[in-house]
Amino acid sequence: MQHLIVRRLLSVPPTLFLVVTLAFFLMRVAPGGPFNLARPLDPKVMENLQRIYQLDQPLWRQYFSYLASLLHGDLGPSFYWRDFTVSELFAKALPISAFLGASALTLALLVGGAAGALAAMRQRSLLDHLVTAGASLGVTVPNFVVAPLLQLFFGLSLKWLPVGGWGEGGARYLILPIVTLALPQIAAVARLTRVAMIEALNANPARTLRAYGLPSRVVLKHALRAALIPVVSYIGPAAAALMTGSVVVENIFGIPGVGRYFIDGALNRDYTLVMGAVIVVAALILAFNLLVDLAYAFIDPRVRHE
């Protein structure tokens, strides 16, 4: 068990290093630069800017100086938002995105898990059909369709909730974005839980428990545990994606999260900002993969003793 954790932890830094290297050179090979504007700058100004941001140095030296500052935890200044460093931008925006993502994920696990488990317990009932149909709908309807519909219904017709904006994190402003983020996840979790629960309830361990005459509450508890495994392996990558902000949802609801930095950064060739985004996402993905592996060991004793 400890061996497993240590081995997984040791594999994180080299992967992160390769990701950083790949992203750095891919970004630099792409045509255009941060200061190539629609109206060309004065050559002298350009030269000065290049010198200040050290873009006039050979690429390999830029790469090593970037790695060096990275080791000190310095992500560098943003090329586009000239008054901010990348760390400052993320310090402000990441908590917002992470909070929304975590709330949506919790909601998805609670609602989706419950719906899926209930549907599995009453297979082929009306409830089961409703859950299956609702889950198919939730997986297929894109969130940029759901979001305006929610805005129209709850914001403009019923006037219960604000249509958009952040409102300094007021609860009323959070509901629609969280629901929009959560809906496809609820559907996915419900689907996975249902299938896994049906399989677990029909499998030998559950049959043996029933044969012992144990109450269905106990059987259910064991089946739920077995059904958790596929859900957990889905949740890992999904969590990383949710926490790093949904471009669409932040765009539609006007939320100052990190989602926009990916697109603005890449389109403006804001090298440091893009690198920062890449590092944050890669670190989160690796962290969640590690958590998923730990969760496996926690849920399934066979993994622990391997």
Place this chain on the structure above:
Amino acid sequence: MSEAEGAPAPWRKAARRFGHNRAATGGLIVLIAIAAFCIFGPLLSPHAYDRVYPDYIKAPASLAAHPNEEEARRAIDVIAAHMHASVTSVVIADGSARVALEAARPIDERLLAYFERSGLFGKPDIAERGEDGRTLSVVAPINHATFLAGVDGNGRDLLVRLMIGGRVSLLVGLLASLVALVIGVTWGASAGYLGGRVDMVMMRVVDILYALPFIFFVILLIVFFGRHFVLIFAAIGAIEWLDMARIVRGQTLSLKRQEFVLAAEALGVGAGGILRRHIVPNLAGPVLAWLTLLAPRIILLESFLSFLGLGVQEPMTSLGVLVSEGARGIEDSPGLLFFPALLLSALLFSLNFVGDGLRDAFDPRER
């Protein structure tokens, strides 16, 4: 399933199981209907997808023909103003408009060309001419047009744009899936079959690409290749192959321990030959099922890129573009969101059902 007579037994069984799955066959029928609608629809439509009707901007969906009386009168007023004349009476009957015009100075009859130029009327006939040329009575045939799904914000027929958008979305799904298929199967099967250190390195590459933020990758590819129609699809496919490679590798690992592979090895068949002849054909089932589940994801991804303005460019369109345009003007013209969203959701829904059905058909244990 008579068409599967000559096929090998597992395929025949899978086809029978698929046929018994009502949701899956229903999905397949809807899918074929949507494809036919999108492919052949534009040939039958009276409107071109980029033809602009400035008089009918945001007209709602209806079976009634345009222009209606009010629109015709409004258009006649505009034409009369161009001719420096005023309208004294308009009678609309039998698909033509009889218009009486009056002006302070003699009317230049060449200006009647404005009737045709508006697009709403045909060539006008002069019925009566005043002695001094200051009054004129003309009969102009009305060009009727119907917009079954309404007209978009730029005055284009939504129905034909839906078909064109559907074509683009289907093409995206198909092309990008093929790219993902070719790369993913080659990569995954090679890694799984060769095993050992090669496998480790190849899968490490997949892990690293996995850890890169997906959207960053897409945008970077667009930056490289420019916003070219086909290249965007290739870019999407080139990213989506990662899952495919993992699935194929897993399948290959279990396949390569089977007797027929051992037999081929014992007979001295090379690695390439075994992969081509024995491994890849046996992957067809799960790969096919997974492909139909990948296609909707790719269509969604294209929609997402179009939503951000990185996808297909005007006047071409895709379902994603139509939906995001509709979402912007949802308050005053809900039809512009409703129809594209309906078609997109129906397409994704049916693809999902077909994919689930195929997966169950090839792997009945998972039901």
